[in-house]
Amino acid sequence: MMVNWLAGVFELGSADGSIKAVLGTDAEAAATLPLLEGARLAARAEEYPAPYDAAVQLLLHRCA
Numbered sequence: 642m643m644v645n646w647l648a649g650v651f652e653l654g655s656a657d658g659s660i661k662a663v664l665g666t667d668a669e670a671a672a673t674l675p676l677l678e679g680a681r682l683a684a685r686a687e688e689y690p691a692p693y694d695a696a697v698q699l700l701l702h703r704c705a
Contacts, residue, residue: 644671648666677696681693
């Protein structure tokens with residue numbers, strides 16, 4: 642469900658130019674969800690938010 646939602650977000654962002662360098666909406670969605678989930682788990686386990694913040698910044702950098 643989340644991957645499908647993310648794919649739709651990437652598709653819209655690619656179409657309107659608000660998200661840069663979308664190579665494939667399905668692939669982007671499939672990579673983004675585990676990136677954020679893994680970063681959240683690492684940040685929580687270490688009680689250190691930097692891994693999650695870095696993952697979010699990576700995604701925000703791609704947004705216009």
